[in-house]
Amino acid sequence: MDADREAIEIAEQKRAALAYLTEAWDEAIAEGIEPDILAHAALFTALADLIDTYGEDAVADLTVSLPDRVRRGEFTLLRTVQ
Template sequence: MEHSISDIDAMVREEKRLTAVESHNEAWAEGLSAGIEPEIIAEAALETAFCEMLRNNGETAALALLDRMREKVIGGAFEPHRLRH
């Protein structure tokens, strides 16, 4: 079975996403074990993410990410039974 370049790119992107999720899960667990409240960890993670987006891709990309995340929240994508880790 041959894969197109776009298929390969999609597989690489998904592998990177899964690696990032794993890294974030480990950092989250470390924060919790250090006694940091989940809300504080979440806010710090979002601030870091948006600072990086702004620095690397500019305001338009950061705002687009914010819009996509907002739509996911509204659509229920982050409800516990729907998470894909």
């Protein structure tokens, strides 16, 4: 598989994964789960899975960059321009 085809396949998998997670998120909210509780559970699950795959040191290194990425708006869905 060439690099371009692999990149397209990864992008498609990311879109599908986000669609599945968004659907599950919406269902949980509809069932009365508070968004902040759901977010904490999702973060725990994601970090635990990454640790299983890459190990604690690699995940710790990854999380060091999160504050700057959050401040840059990488995870902000609705932006307010002033």
